[in-house]
Structure formats: structure tokens, C-alpha cells
Amino acid sequence: FLATLLIGATLSSAMAPSPLSLEEGVRSWQPQQGDILHVNTKENLGYLIHPDGRRFVFRVATGQKRAVRYIGLSYFAATPEGRWLVKSHHIQGDRITYGREGHFLRMYKDSDEYSHYGIHTHASADSMLREKDRYASMGCIIVSNSLLDLLERTYEQNGSQLPVVTASGPPEYLLAMGE
Secondary structure (H helix, E strand, O other), X not given: OHHHHXXXXXXXXXXXXXXXXXXXXXXXXXXXXXXXXXXXXXXOEEEEEOOOOOEEEEEOEEEOOOEEEEOOEEEEOOOOOEEEEEEEEEEOOOOOOOOOOOEEEEEEEOOOEOXXXXXXXXXXXXXXXXXXXXXXXXXXEEOOHHHHHHHHHHHHHOOOOEEEEEEOOOHHHHHHOOO
């Protein structure tokens, strides 16, 4: 999927972020086969990217840049950079951490290694997403309820999988790094 991302980034490098509001963007974006989610962990922005390079840009919250103790683990909570594949959808019982419906899209490292990381909303997602820096999670990617619905539709459109790249820059960052 990286080749698709690089083609999309090349075709869309001159495009500015979407001028639409989040809700207008969610309503107008139509998931397509081959869509990719790129998360810029430096600026806490998400990019849904079509294979032809068109993109929808939105705010996300990523992991806190500090050591934490959470779910019996001690670790540095910044969202790790890498290539992931969402391969499963879960309903979690914790409606604070996972939002009112508990939806959780689990990310697998290098497409097959189970991880604790994923994409979900949070009971405080609206206030988290209004912040300037938005480093608020325990490592997962936090999105709004409407955006999570869109990502779930994208996951379904792509045969119950969604390629995800987390990097400390926009999609063009990968081109500059020579990947």
C-alpha cells in the first residue's frame, strides 16, 4: 500500500487541506477501494487519501509524549510511527475510553502483528480535538464520532481492512525521507 500512498501524495502535494467543516467533509467524502489513512503525529492531523490523491484532512489526537502506566503496562505513550493495517473491529465495554458506542478499530503492525493500538473516539473527544497540540491519548488515535463512522465505512469498503501510516509529518514527508 505504500506505493499507492506515494502516488497519492505526489498527485495531491499541491492540494491545501479541505476548506470544509468536519461534518461537511464527512458527509461529502465517499470511501473508495484503496483508501489509506495517514496520521501526522507531529501536527495531529489525519488524511484520508483516495488512490487518485484526493484527500480529506481532519484533526486527531495522538499519544501523550510521556511515560504512563495504563492497563497494567508501563510505556512511553506517544503514538508509534510505522505502517499498520486495521484488520478487526471491536466493541469495548469502557464507554469513557472508547466513546458512547465503544467502537475500536485495532491496528496490526506490518499487517500481521497484533497491537494494543487502534482508532477510536473518547467521551472527551470533542474537547481533546479542540486543543492546539492534541497529545491526549494513551497511544491510540482519537477521532470524533462522525469521523469514526466514516473510518468504519472506509474499513468495510476495503474488505474489512484499512492501511494506516503514522509519521511525524504529512504524506509528502515520506517522499522527502526517500521511503
